[in-house]
Amino acid sequence: MATIREVAQEAGVAISTVSKAMNGSYTISEEQTKNIRKIAARMGYTPNARAQTFARQATRSAVFLTCLDRNAAFENPHMFEIISGAQSALRQKGYALILQHCDYKDICATVRDIMDSKRADGLLIHASVVTHELSLLLSRSEIPHIVIGKPEAGQRLCWIDNNNRLSGEIAARHLYELGHRNVAFIGGHESDRISEDRLIGVKSELPHTTILRGDSTIEEGKRITAELLRLPKRPQALVCANNHLAYGCLTALQEAKLHVLADISLITFDDYPFALYMRPALTTVSIDVYEMGIQAGKLLRSCIKKPEMQIQSFTTVPVLVKRASTAAPN
Amino acid sequence: MATIREVAQEAGVAISTVSKAMNGSYTISEEQTKNIRKIAARMGYTPNARAQTFARQATRSAVFLTCLDRNAAFENPHMFEIISGAQSALRQKGYALILQHCDYKDICATVRDIMDSKRADGLLIHASVVTHELSLLLSRSEIPHIVIGKPEAGQRLCWIDNNNRLSGEIAARHLYELGHRNVAFIGGHESDRISEDRLIGVKSELPHTTILRGDSTIEEGKRITAELLRLPKRPQALVCANNHLAYGCLTALQEAKLHVLADISLITFDDYPFALYMRPALTTVSIDVYEMGIQAGKLLRSCIKKPEMQIQSFTTVPVLVKRASTAAPN
């Protein structure tokens, strides 16, 4: 493989001239640049990335840190969708995305090692592995980073998240606009932050919502729905906090010979894993997680460019996907 | 941050001695090594990975090339499970895994760029982006690589895949051992290689299997099953080529008031996305895709160590997961 030196010799110019020409410096004449590039192409010259990284003092890469244990992709495909989006935004500007597993237990050591050894220019960190200690480390060391998901610990971090409260609002407003007033919410336990945030949003639009909670499982969705149907005044519409509850809910409705759409409306959040496959296909309020990854990548790029930048955060906007499970009450 | 030079100065030894001590060379006395490492730790010295990469002439990293378009993680979580496994095997030996999107259209240019610029030491390539042209490039250039999934083009590649034919055999043998002789296979079209391979396996154990084909959708699973139930001699057991067909199949059976287990047995492949959630939970023949990723990572490591190594391939072994949908016929 040809080196920059050989190209310079062939073109009869200095090494630095070749370097500048390849990097599109304006201090080299257009003609010269064109000529050098032609010769480089002819010689099959490709700059050595290892040398560039060393000379530039920057790797042009970012590490995505998260738990990558067995079954992670099945249990949380959203995360990998975010990773795909981030890859896209980073690659677009010549940055590589390195995927690295870590625990909340070793996250600090891992981050220190990456930054001390200068293996990457920035970090994308999934909120599930963020600890209080890490938040101190990140803010004290001016490490370019974006946390994916709102971190519980540390208000001084850069993070990006979706707005579950707003999602709840949108779901409730949709039902309200269809004419529903008698609505029930089937949610997870009060410790389930996502479910609770969605509920807060729902209540802000429909304060009189009936609320029932349980485990976020298909079975519980079925049980809670059955319970709900025994109420004196049966709800006209149901909001399920997630897909699993919605699946159980739909099953219970079908067993009760209720027709979703004619008799009752049903709305839930996100399409994964069932909403699209269920019959009827469910109306959902969804997050574009790929887009969220893109935004994370872009934010990280700006953090890398100006590491002195202030703490910042970014929130993605949920979208209503109308399908066949919501209609006006009869 | 301290450099190797400062550590050497502090320890009163040569730079090369520090380098060797840090890398655990046997040519340095144990005492000296311990002393130098202690001083290095005290000074907070971490070797600069950018300089190491440059000096060693190796990045200690691999690139995973595949299509990372929007929805990739939802549509194909298996692939990300493989990625997670590969990450684990590579990281274990100090290799980083870089994730990079690419099309079958630009795969050759991408591979050339990575290898010419020496950005990585090896490649993991998803079969879906492998072209004939790429297979020529890979075999001619002695590029360390592992293709994930059996490549259609190019027999001279290194690849790893699961054995769908064997999966079919295992499913059929399970039914046979339970006592079933009257079995039907509900599969995708003849162009669906996975479905066809599974069918070949099934037929090798149960040659008289009734075969029906259709689109791999829930609706078609339902339609085909209904058709099957109209047959003069109803099958005792059904093999569905995938989860979607199985879902539709189960729905049709329930609508026909047939009791899965008492009246009929049902077996399918892989747990994703429904098999675990369905009622009854389905017996499946599954692949440990995470383990497959680990094997891919290990194989790549050996390719990197000896690039002159011969073409090789590796096949993972499917496993029968007995659940509540298969029993002896009555």
Next chain:
DNA sequence: TTGTATGCGTTATCAG
């Protein structure tokens, strides 16, 4: 607009 010279921080070879 182009060329010169220096630095980037290790690793590895070879001599002692």
Next chain:
DNA sequence: CTGATAACGCATACAA
């Protein structure tokens, strides 16, 4: 067992 020194290939500040 240890040290001196030459790569490694490019970017960049500064000089011309």
